[in-house]
Amino acid sequence: MTNATLLDPTAELQSAERQLTPRLASLSGATVGLLDISKPRGKEFLDEVESLLEEQGAQVKRYSKPTFTRVAPTALLQQIGAECDAVVEALAD
């Protein structure tokens, strides 16, 4: 199947590429979620990330996926979206 082509309906003031979500201006006072995907040693890695983030004034919340083999459940994604300003997903092994 060939890839679809669409014509841009906008005034083309922005890049045709998909836009990134706006970045945080500062970590100070931000709530950052750390998502452990449940691979071995993910906890140790995230403990380190957590202390680095806290040094910069961020408040950290920890989450984990039930299994690394599947995408995170919708309820967990919604919870992180509602509670956090940013999220770091940990890959470890």
Place this chain on the structure above:
Amino acid sequence: MTTRYALVVKKDCPTCALIEPLIPLLAEQVDGGLSVYVQDDPAFPGNFDAIDDSELEFSWRNEIEIVPTLLRGDGANCERVVGWDRAEWRKFSGIGDLGEDLAPHRPGCGSRTLEPGMPEKLAARHMGFGARKVELAAAEDDMETCFERGWTDGLPVVPPTPERVLRMLGGTDREAGEIIGEVPPDRVPCTIEKLAINAVMAGCKPEYFPLVIAAVKAALDDRFCMHGLLCTTYFSSPVVIVNGPAATQSNMNSGVNALGQGNRANATIGRALQLIVRNVGGGLPGGIDRAAMGNPGKYTYCFAEDESDPDWPSLAMDRGFEREDSVVTLFAGEGLQAIVDQQSRTPESLAGSFAASLRTVAHYKLFGLADAILVISPEHRRVLREGGWSKTDLREALYDRLRVPGQQILRGADGVAEGMPERLRNKLLHKFRDDGLHIVSLGGGAGMFSAIIGGWIAAGERGSQPVSQRIE
């Protein structure tokens, strides 16, 4: 070397099969030689090495409608014969005894370039667009992509493929590159092609496109004040009212549930205007659109007037047009307020109901700020007709009933702080500015209900005036 003759054929055409034996002879004898283009099976004709035109580019560029077509020369000087006509082919080729064994005349078959959907596909493939193309990755869903890129009003849109946009452009004679105006708030020059892209997304049929163009032209008229209307914290947004034959031709609803859901033209024409302001103008809710609450009509707010009663002048006629003119009128309006009156059997009584309800537009003690549209149902129109009242009689009666002494509606009167300033205490105040009350008629045959579409509280020259635009 330029080929002086070209022949376009397809295997799946009995007339092409009929003339197949003539092809080597033609190639040998015509000046400058012959190229044969075959639209379906490159193995055809069996007696000549043909050029594969199954992608149809040669056929499309040469506007082939019938096969076989024999061409001579190229560009503007290109001449042609279509189908099989022995006398014509002999004259055209200069071969005096061509096709002696064949029937003198056989019509050809349709060119593959004209198969359903093919003209748009070919045009999309071979023509240029002003708008940039957004190529999706293989796993991207085209509908989801439109959401992710912020192109929708919250509901799904029809993905604007080049083929669909070309079909939409077929709905108008205007050039795709024509600039129709600058769309607020970003004041971006907007082409007919950009309108077509957004009309596709809104779900319009190409036959609605002239109505969309007229609605956009009206919105861009300085008197309408689209920029301010978008920025306001008030509820209002464009309301699109269609009068004249175009409404019927587009199968618009002016009857049962005319202000509700369910009619494609009503729904998509109004939506196209909103998408154009959103996508081309950059008018996003929470960005430049600062509405405190908004109103559900900001998805789409478009309807036709019931013009079945020849004695009842339409809104467009009130505004100087003729019954046979097709006209779009834009009004800066908010949601709908009901007027229930199941008891009035005289125009006087009904006018009293209308006036008392109209008085509450924006606030019962704020006068001269907002315009309004009074939407009269067929049953209420019957009460007026049976009482011998014309639309003008009703307008005059409402005018009289919507004047009050300033002291009754001052700030603080009735213990309500909102109201008119003290300096107007001794004036006689009018609820609506001159020409600020508009009357349309629509709706189903049952229900003694009329309605009010309240206007923006910046009516007139300091804000928005209704604008009518002829549909061309």
